[in-house]
């Protein structure tokens with residue numbers, strides 16, 4: 223029998239045989255892409271057997287979420303179609319850096335395909351405003367300009383705009399202080415504090431209001447003074463709404479690497495995997511990663527209250543991944559996994 227919330231040091235094709243039929247909600251995995259020469263992680267596996275096992279262990283509304291590239295990726299997607307999985311979506315992971323700088327075209331993305339065994343539906347997921355737009359200062363400036371045009375008192379917004387656009391903090395009168403971002407952060411300027419609040423969130427307060435819920439109409443009312451003026455200020459309202467409620471997840475996800483915690487050559491960022499899991503799981507679901515590597519999938523599942531099962535054939539990667547996972551389990555006072 224297979225226990226949940228464990229990584230097993232074994233060939234996934236053997237390990238998966240011990241998983242019950244229709245017991246797994248999602249397989250999220252990044253199999254060997256089979257193009258790296260002389261690298262131990264790129265071992266060929268029996269693909270036909272693997273995808274048949276994947277189908278057997280998944281629940282009818284379960285999903286397989288598959289990273290890949292090139293010929294093997296197209297072949298795997300065709301195999302899934304032949305096994306009567308239903309293709310749901312393709313996601314591009316924009317990693318912004320090239321892992322193969324010697325190639326003629328700098329490849330800065332990886333592809334992910336999402337298929338359901340039968341009748342799974344992708345969740346509607348909201349991504350916080352700054353996580354979606356944080357990489358794009360110009361877009362944030364445009365949004366603030368929109369808000370500015372809707373508000374009567376623009377003094378504070380002018381300061382925020384000036385800070386974002388010119389790295390300058392306006393002082394009273396027209397006197398403008400030119401300064402570095404770090405020294406701006408150090409000042410007590412209220413506008414900068416507001417900016418910090420937008421970026422980092424606010425500390426919890428001693429009085430928590432739960433009686434006030436935001437809705438589309440709330441913002442129409444706040445910004446236009448009445449509920450009737452549909453159309454007026456609509457773009458500005460959309461901006462405020464996206465700041466408060468976030469954006470629907472997009473088919474291109476920009477996500478940097480987990481720079482300081484890399485223990486595996488093809489380690490995926492945990493936050494990327496959390497965003498993918500949010501699309502296809504709910505709390506309490508069981509997530510399987512048969513090619514577990516650094517255990518990033520397990521960590522993403524754990525962080526978001528999902529159960530995980532992992533297989534990693536290589537002893538060295540397995541040991542490093544369990545050590546990584548145990549550090550995280552320790553912070554949540556969970557029992558460690560024995561290597």
Ligand SMILES: C[S@@+](CC[C@H](N)C(=O)[O-])C[C@H]1O[C@@H](n2cnc3c(N)ncnc32)[C@H](O)[C@@H]1O
Nearest residue numbers: 233234252263489490513515516518534535536
């Ligand atoms: C592309 S890497 C996965 C990286 C992982 N997504 C991460 O974020 O760290 C593929 C992993 O599968 C492992 N592997 C290869 N064949 C395997 C098999 N038959 N069973 C289990 N693991 C295998 C390799 O050792 C490698 O660590």
